[in-house]
Amino acid sequence: MILRQTVRLVLGLGASVIGLVAVLPVVALAIPLAAVAALTKAIGSILAPRAVPWTELIRFDARIGWKPRPDLAAVALNLDAEGFRVTTDDEGWRGDHSLDDCDVAVFGDSFAFGSGADDDDFFAHQSRSARVKAIGAPGYNLVQSLLLLEEMTPRLAGRTVVWWIYPGNDLDDNLLPHMEGYRMPFVREQDGGWEIVADHVRDEPWPFVSERRNTDAFIEICSPTHRAGRAFEALNYLLARGAETCRAAGIRLVIMTIPDHSRIAHKAIERSLASNGRADFDANRPDREIAKACKALGIEFVPLADRLTAADYLEGDVHWNRRGHQRVAAVLEGLVSESARAGSVN
Amino acid sequence: MIHLPTAPRRCDLRGFVVALSLVGGIALGGLVALFGLSAGVALMTAAFAAAIVLIAGFFIPGGARRLFDLWSRLSRSFGRSAGWWVTRIAFFVVAASGRAGSQLPVSRPSAGSTGWVSRETESDVPFSSQSMWPRNDSESRGWLRPLLGWAGPSGNWWMWALAPYLALLSGLRPARRSTLTHSNYTLY
Numbered sequence: 001m002i003l004r005q006t007v008r009l010v011l012g013l014g015a016s017v018i019g020l021v022a023v024l025p026v027v028a029l030a031i032p033l034a035a036v037a038a039l040t041k042a043i044g045s046i047l048a049p050r051a052v053p054w055t056e057l058i059r060f061d062a063r064i065g066w067k068p069r070p071d072l073a074a075v076a077l078n079l080d081a082e083g084f085r086v087t088t089d090d091e092g093w094r095g096d097h098s099l100d101d102c103d104v105a106v107f108g109d110s111f112a113f114g115s116g117a118d119d120d121d122f123f124a125h126q127s128r129s130a131r132v133k134a135i136g137a138p139g140y141n142l143v144q145s146l147l148l149l150e151e152m153t154p155r156l157a158g159r160t161v162v163w164w165i166y167p168g169n170d171l172d173d174n175l176l177p178h179m180e181g182y183r184m185p186f187v188r189e190q191d192g193g194w195e196i197v198a199d200h201v202r203d204e205p206w207p208f209v210s211e212r213r214n215t216d217a218f219i220e221i222c223s224p225t226h227r228a229g230r231a232f233e234a235l236n237y238l239l240a241r242g243a244e245t246c247r248a249a250g251i252r253l254v255i256m257t258i259p260d261h262s263r264i265a266h267k268a269i270e271r272s273l274a275s276n277g278r279a280d281f282d283a284n285r286p287d288r289e290i291a292k293a294c295k296a297l298g299i300e301f302v303p304l305a306d307r308l309t310a311a312d313y314l315e316g317d318v319h320w321n322r323r324g325h326q327r328v329a330a331v332l333e334g335l336v337s338e339s340a341r342a343g344s345v346n
Numbered sequence: 347m348i349h350l351p352t353a354p355r356r357c358d359l360r361g362f363v364v365a366l367s368l369v370g371g372i373a374l375g376g377l378v379a380l381f382g383l384s385a386g387v388a389l390m391t392a393a394f395a396a397a398i399v400l401i402a403g404f405f406i407p408g409g410a411r412r413l414f415d416l417w418s419r420l421s422r423s424f425g426r427s428a429g430w431w432v433t434r435i436a437f438f439v440v441a442a443s444g445r446a447g448s449q450l451p452v453s454r455p456s457a458g459s460t461g462w463v464s465r466e467t468e469s470d471v472p473f474s475s476q477s478m479w480p481r482n483d484s485e486s487r488g489w490l491r492p493l494l495g496w497a498g499p500s501g502n503w504w505m506w507a508l509a510p511y512l513a514l515l516s517g518l519r520p521a522r523r524s525t526l527t528h529s530n531y532t533l534y
Contacts, residue, residue, distance in 0.1 A: 005501045008446035012507030015442030019435040019511065026428045027514070032369050033348035033421045034517070039365030040350055040358060047357035081355050316353065 049083025078116035080316030095124035102133035108164030112136025130336035141173035167286035178206030194237035347517030363403030371396030
């Protein structure tokens with residue numbers, strides 16, 4: 001047995017030496033490739049932004065679930081693991097102006113928060129002729145935005161409020177009690193009507209966590225499904241409540257929908273459609289339904305679908321790049337100058 | 347080992363441009379020196395090559411990304427071809443070692459019978475200490491050391507002759523995509 005093992009070792013070593021000669025060119029050619037890969041990794045890790053995790057950027061809020069931390073000056077990571085500088089005011093919101101001296105207050109989710117945008121690129125900082133305040137945080141649904149709007153109504157009287165709707169996930173999120181374990185207010189059908197539920201909001205994780213499937217939910221909502229019916233009914237309820245709040249306080253309310261022209265969202269939708277084969281998918285359905293609801297409620301509606309293109313979005317993220325923020329800032333400036341012309345600005 | 351990150355961030359692209367300028371400069375400078383030109387000329391060549399890469403990467407819009415993609419394709423195709431070649435060399439080592447014969451009593455079965463034998467042992471999961479195969483549940487712990495550690499006591503010393511080729515093959519293979527943990531949370 002030992003003899004056989006020794007013979008095998010000797011034969012193996014002999015073959016290995018012959019093999020080494022044959023493998024030398026491969027090693028010689030691999031050295032520069034390996035050196036570049038190793039140095040890229042090393043230098044890349046040195047240059048990588050020292051970002052803080054999301055848990056340090058937000059704090060629990062007993063009313064709406066979470067808010068960005070106040071007086072923040074940090075680097076956050078976008079979906080593509082790129083860093084962006086974020087500064088918040090003493091209430092936790094981005095934008096140089098305070099809520100009390102702004103022309104326009106923008107309510108929304110991660111788009112209003114400016115996910116992926118450095119402070120210099122952020123739409124509220126790119127507006128020259130309009131003082132813009134952003135009230136938003138990543139992951140917000142429209143219920144959270146509405147509750148914030150209602151809370152801030154006394155400070156917004158006589159101003160313009162822009163309420164951003166991102167059909168990519170807002171319409172479905174309105175119906176969910178949590179976002180990946182973080183409890184949030186939502187709407188539910190009760191006795192033939194709709195109501196906001198928030199009594200479950202606590203600083204403990206929601207116990208029944210399900211995977212967040214934005215793309216599948218968006219496809220269902222853009223198709224004639226039961227889920228879509230509920231989502232649009234809930235949206236009508238929220239819009240009506242928002243319109244009533246603003247009308248009573250003398251606030252000009254403008255609804256804006258945020259299209260998802262990003263490359264990664266398009267790819268995800270194409271992939272999902274290819275696998276589930278929905279022929280009745282209509283990406284324009286949310287805009288049509290929202291336009292109809294706004295018309296019925298007498299609310300101004302501005303779809304951003306025609307104002308933004310794929311070039312306005314980040315490479316590996318669904319959010320806007322600097323150019324996208326610039327374009328949105330221009331739209332907001334246009335709204336303010338309209339208001340000024342109409343003499344409705346305070 | 348030779349492959350670049352599959353989803354590069356800005357910092358990876360910058361790191362790549364710097365890395366390529368360094369390696370490219372040194373390689374080109376070294377080549378010039380090999381041809382017998384003076385050290386000054388070699389240094390100038392190295393600096394010139396590094397500068398060209400830095401300009402292309404940092405000052406031409408999209409240049410870093412194009413260079414990165416080009417280099418990635420190059421390393422992938424090299425990895426495939428070199429892997430094919432090294433695999434054959436590894437087979438050659440295995441075949442040569444096999445010339446010593448098998449320690450298993452292998453013989454052709456007579457007509458109507460089979461050489462297969464029924465398994466009589468229990469599952470090796472609760473008896474891992476008795477198993478002849480090294481158990482390594484975590485890839486991050488590495489496989490080379492356990493393999494070499496197993497080779498001696500199990501009487502497979504010839505595995506030491508094969509190990510360099512296996513190591514080289516693993517370096518030529520693209521890194522596996524790491525899966526996200528369930529607790530990852532982005533608040534998107």
